[in-house]
Amino acid sequence: MHQVSALRAELARPVRLRTTDLDEARQVIRQNFYSNVVDLLQPSPVLSGHFAVSRLRRVTIGALQFGADLRMRFGELTAYHVDVPLTGSMVWHQGGLDPLLATVDEAAVFQPGRTTVLDRWDGDCRLLAVKIERPELELQLERLLNAPVRLPLRLEPAMDISRGPGRSWARLVRMVAEDAQTSQGLVRHDLVADRLHEAVVTGLLLAADHPYRERLARPVPPSRPAPVKRAIDAMEAHPEHPFTVSALAEISGVGIRQLQEGFRQHAGMPPMDYLRRIRLARVHEELRRKEPGQVTVTDVAHRWGFTHRGRFAGAYRRRYGVTPSATLHKTQG
Helix, strand or coil, X not given: CXXXXXXXXXXXXXXXXXXXXXXXXXXXXXXXXXXXXXXXXXXXXXXXXXXXXXXXXXXXXXXXXXXXXXXXXXXXCCEEEEEEEEECCEEEEECCCCCEEEECCEEEEECCCCEEEEEEECCCCEEEEEEEEHHHHHHHHHHHHCCCCCCCCCCCCEEECCCHHHHHXXXXXXXXXXXXXXXXXXHHCXXXXXXXXXXXHHHHHHHCCCCCHHHHHCCCCCCCCHHHHHXXXXXXHCCCCCCCHHHHHHHHCCCHHHHHHHHHHHCXXXXXXXXXXXHHHHHHHHHHHCCCCCCXXXXXXXXXXXXXHHXXXXXHHHHHCCCHHXXXXXXXX
């Protein structure tokens, strides 16, 4: 079985829009980020919106400016999200927490699963909006730690972008955003896109404050042994395949007990649990991207290798805190 990168997908065509129409501006945000309600704060506002949005695998990056003071409300977000002001400032809050100020020195970091309000987005505030799909960030953290993590991952709501890793990450994102808008940019080449995608995701984990940041800063532990890596590569390339422990052991070139012990030591779980986690992430991402009329939960679950609906639904709820149907119907965000 040959490994096929799970990230192989065409880069979506960049979005570029200048508009004085508030409805057009709302549509751009809704199609590329989240459903929203926008209220202009000026008595006689003159909107001068400028939007440049690109998608890099499972990361969306947009340079956004409205050119008028406004208030924007979202439901519960379904992804991790960072707003990096390039000019001006923005007041925001999530849930019942106190408002915070995002500036050119401090980015706003949003959690999935919380209602979100941009209380005041100043007209002179131009920012980079970075949306990272929830499974992508959480699975990358688990890959880096070689261990499962408690979900959801809680990022601190503010990130220093004036120095250190935060500044480096913000500069990286800005470079990717600018290059993705160029038809001949290197970001549009698969060999570069995969690495930049991973750099953006991993960089946020290294720059933002969260409970696992100190562990990430420790010396890198020994890599997974080759048999375990071969099994994981096969599962990530084709998670829908009806693998058995015996089949994975054959792919790995070791016995079943040796493979199970290798997973226990280096992945923190049995091989089939690891496979289920990959499958759940793929289901979660597809349900988020699709509309209810396009697919059914049963179809998506079957496509990714789940044959028992009850066990699948229970595992999904334990992993993501909502039912698969709630994800498809966007009732959680």
